[in-house]
Amino acid sequence: MEAPVNTPKKKRFHLNRSxxxxxxxxxxxxxxAIIVLVFFVAAIVFALYMSFNKVNMYSETxxxxxxxxxxNIFSDGIALTALKNTALFSLVVVPTQTxxxxxxxxxxxxxxxxxxxxxxxxxxLPTLTSxxxxxxxxxxxxxxxxxxxxxxxxxGLYKDPINxxxxxxxxxxxxxxxxxxxxxxxxxxxxxxxxxDLPDSLYEAAEMDGASSWQKLVxxxxxxxxxxxxxxxxxxxxxxxxxxxxxxxxSNGSGGPDNSTLTVALMVYQYAFGQMNTMGYACALxxxxxxxxxxxxxxxxKLNGGxxxxxx
Amino acid sequence: xxxxxxxxTILYIVMTIYALxxxxxxxxxxxxxxxxLKVIVSGNMSLIPKAFTLDNYKYMFSSSALFPRxxxxxxxxxxxxxVINIFLNTMAGYALARxxxxxxERIYYxxxxxMMIPAxxxxxxxxxxxxxxxxxxxxxxxxxxxxxxxGNIFMMRQFFLSFPKDVEEAASIDGLSRVQVFFRIVFxxxxxxxxxxxxFTFMGFWNNFMQPMLYITTxxxxxxxxxxxxFTNQQAGVRWDHTMAASIISILPIVILYIIFNKxxxxxxxxxxxx
Numbered sequence: 001m002e003a004p005v006n007t008p009k010k011k012r013f014h015l016n017r018s019x020x021x022x023x024x025x026x027x028x029x030x031x032x033a034i035i036v037l038v039f040f041v042a043a044i045v046f047a048l049y050m051s052f053n054k055v056n057m058y059s060e061t062x063x064x065x066x067x068x069x070x071x072n073i074f075s076d077g078i079a080l081t082a083l084k085n086t087a088l089f090s091l092v093v094v095p096t097q098t099x100x101x102x103x104x105x106x107x108x109x110x111x112x113x114x115x116x117x118x119x120x121x122x123x124x125l126p127t128l129t130s131x132x133x134x135x136x137x138x139x140x141x142x143x144x145x146x147x148x149x150x151x152x153x154x155x156g157l158y159k160d161p162i163n164x165x166x167x168x169x170x171x172x173x174x175x176x177x178x179x180x181x182x183x184x185x186x187x188x189x190x191x192x193x194x195x196x197d198l199p200d201s202l203y204e205a206a207e208m209d210g211a212s213s214w215q216k217l218v219x220x221x222x223x224x225x226x227x228x229x230x231x232x233x234x235x236x237x238x239x240x241x242x243x244x245x246x247x248x249x250x251s252n253g254s255g256g257p258d259n260s261t262l263t264v265a266l267m268v269y270q271y272a273f274g275q276m277n278t279m280g281y282a283c284a285l286x287x288x289x290x291x292x293x294x295x296x297x298x299x300x301x302k303l304n305g306g307x308x309x310x311x312x
Numbered sequence: 313x314x315x316x317x318x319x320x321t322i323l324y325i326v327m328t329i330y331a332l333x334x335x336x337x338x339x340x341x342x343x344x345x346x347x348x349l350k351v352i353v354s355g356n357m358s359l360i361p362k363a364f365t366l367d368n369y370k371y372m373f374s375s376s377a378l379f380p381r382x383x384x385x386x387x388x389x390x391x392x393x394x395v396i397n398i399f400l401n402t403m404a405g406y407a408l409a410r411x412x413x414x415x416x417e418r419i420y421y422x423x424x425x426x427m428m429i430p431a432x433x434x435x436x437x438x439x440x441x442x443x444x445x446x447x448x449x450x451x452x453x454x455x456x457x458x459x460x461x462x463g464n465i466f467m468m469r470q471f472f473l474s475f476p477k478d479v480e481e482a483a484s485i486d487g488l489s490r491v492q493v494f495f496r497i498v499f500x501x502x503x504x505x506x507x508x509x510x511x512f513t514f515m516g517f518w519n520n521f522m523q524p525m526l527y528i529t530t531x532x533x534x535x536x537x538x539x540x541x542x543f544t545n546q547q548a549g550v551r552w553d554h555t556m557a558a559s560i561i562s563i564l565p566i567v568i569l570y571i572i573f574n575k576x577x578x579x580x581x582x583x584x585x586x587x
Binding site: 018020021022024025026028029031032035036038039040041042043044046047050068085102104107108110112113119122123124125126128130131132133134136137138139140141143144145146147149161164181184185211213214227238242245248249252265268269272273279282283286287289290292293 | 315319320322323324326327330331333334335336337340341344352354355356357400401403404406407408411412413414416419422426429430431432433434435436437438439441456457459460462465490491492494515518519520521522525526527536537538540541543544550552555556559560562563566567571577582
C-alpha cells in the first residue's frame with residue numbers, strides 16, 4: 001500500500017523545491033544588495049564621475065575637465081606635502097609596529113609563560129579604545145605640563161618642557177608613537193593566531209641543539225611567520241595610508257601646526273568639505289590614494305614573498 | 313636547563329615592560345580624571361591624585377553637560393546598527409553558503425571585489441547620496457551605509473559552509489518552512505559566530521569617529537567620540553579634567569564587554585590556543 005505522501009494543499013502559487021530555494025536566497029540577499037548598490041557601487045561610479053569634473057557645490061554645477069584633476073595633483077604643493085607626510089609616517093610606523101607585534105606575540109605564545117590572561121587584557125586595551133579617546137589621552141600626556149614632559153625633564157634629558165603638540169618638528173612624531181602603540185596589539189593577535197599552528201617539534205628539535213630563545217625566534221619563528229608578516233605589512237600600509245582620525249583630532253582638522261600633521265586622507269577631507277568648488281579634485285585625490293595604496297601593497301608583497309591576502 | 317630560565321626571565325621582562333608602556337597613558341588619564349584642573353595644569357601632578365575629587369565625573373552627568381545625551385546617542389546607534397548588521401549579514405552569508413540559485417558565484421565575487429575599495433573613495437559620494445536622501449544629521453546616516461559589513465558576510469558564509477546539513481533536513485521534515493528553519497533552528501545554532509560578529513560590529517559603531525564628524529552637525533545628536541573631540545575646540549584651552557573623565561567613561565562599556573564576552577573576542581581574532 002502506497003500512502004499518498006505528497007498531498008499538496010491547494011496553493012495559489014506552487015513553486016518546486018529549487019525555485020522556492022532561489023526565492024528565499026534572493027529575499028535573504030536583497031537588503032544587503034540594496035545597501036551595496038547604493039553605498040558602494042553607485043558611490044564608486046559617482047566618485048569616478050566627479051573626479052573628471054570641476055564640481056561646484058554652491059551652484060551644483062559639474063564642468064567636465066577630463067584628467068585635469070589628476071594632473072593637478074602633481075603641481076599642488078599641499079598635496080605633495082601631504083604625500084610626503086603620509087609616506088614618512090608609513091615608513092616609520094609599519095616596520096616598527098610589525099617588529100613589536102611579532103616580538104610580543106612570540107613572548108606570549110611561549111608555553112611556560114604564566115599570567116597570560118592578564119597580559120592579554122592589558123595589551124588589548126588600546127584596541128578596545130576609540131581613536132577619539134586615545135588621541136585625547138595622548139594629547140594630554142604629551143601636553144606642555146603633562147606627564148611625558150615631567151618624566152623627561154625629571155630624568156634630565158632636557159630642561160625646559162617641550163610643546164610637543166604645537167611644534168611642527170614633534171607633532172607628527174607624537175602621532176607616530178600613538179599609532180604604533182595602538183596598532184601593535186591588533187597585529188600581535190594576528191601573529192598569535194598563527195603561532196598556535198606552529199608545530200612544537202620544531203622548537204624541541206632546536207632546543208636539543210642548544211638553541212636559545214633568541215635563536216629560536218630568528219631561525220624558526222620569523223621564517224615560519226613570513227606569509228603572516230606579508231599580511232601584517234599589507235594591513236599596516238593600508239591603515240597608515242588612510243590615517244585620518246588621529247591627525248584630524250590632533251590638529252582639530254587643520255593638519256597643523258604648519259601642515260606637519262597633514263595626511264592625504266585629511267587633505268581629501270579638507271578639499272571636499274572645506275571649500276565649495278574642489279570636491280571633484282578631492283575625489284581625484286581619493287582615487288589616486290587608492291591606486292598608491294594598491295601599488296605600494298603589491299610592492300611590499302613582492303619584496304617579502306608570500307601571497308599575503310590570498311593566504312588568509 | 314639554566315639557559316631556559318634566563319630566556320624565560322627575559323621574556324617576562326619584555327612582556328612586563330610592554331605592559332607598562334601600554335598602561336602608562338591610561339593610568340595618567342585615570343589619575344587626571346580624579347584631579348582638579350589647577351593641579352593638572354600646574355605641571356607637577358602625580359600618578360596618585362594629590363587633591364582627589366569626583367567633580368569631573370559629577371560634571372559629566374550634570375544637567376549642563378550634553379554628555380549623557382551623547383552617551384545615549386552612541387548606545388542607540390550602536391545597538392540598532394549591530395542588530396541590523398546581525399540579521400542582514402547572517403542572512404546574506406547563509407544564502408551565499410547554503411542556497412542554490414542562479415548567479416550565486418557572480419554575486420559572491422562582486423561582494424569580494426568591493427571589499428578592496430578604500431573608505432576614502434566612498435566617503436565623498438556617500439555624503440552627497442545621504443544629503444540627497446535627506447538623511448544628513450540623523451541617526452540613519454550613521455547606520456544605513458554601515459548596515460552590512462562585507463567582511464562579516466564572508467565570516468558567516470564560512471561558518472555556514474561547515475554547518476551540518478542534517479539539522480536543516482530534520483527540521484524541514486518536521487514541517488517547518490524554509491524561513492522558519494532559518495530563524496528557529498539555524499540562527500540559534502549560529503550563536504557563537506553571531507556573537508563574535510556582534511561584538512566587533514558594536515565596537516565599530518561605538519568607536520566610529522569619521523562618519524559622525526561628517527554627517528552630524530547638531531550638538532545634541534553627537535555620538536560620544538564626536539562629543540569627546542568637541543572638548544578640544546573650546547577657546548579657553550582644553551579642559552583636561554573633563555576630557556579625561558569623559559574619555560575614561562567612553563572606554564568603560566567596551567572594556568566591560570571584553571571581560572564578559574572574552575571568548576568571543578578571541579574567536580574573532582582566531583586565537584584559540586588556550587582552553
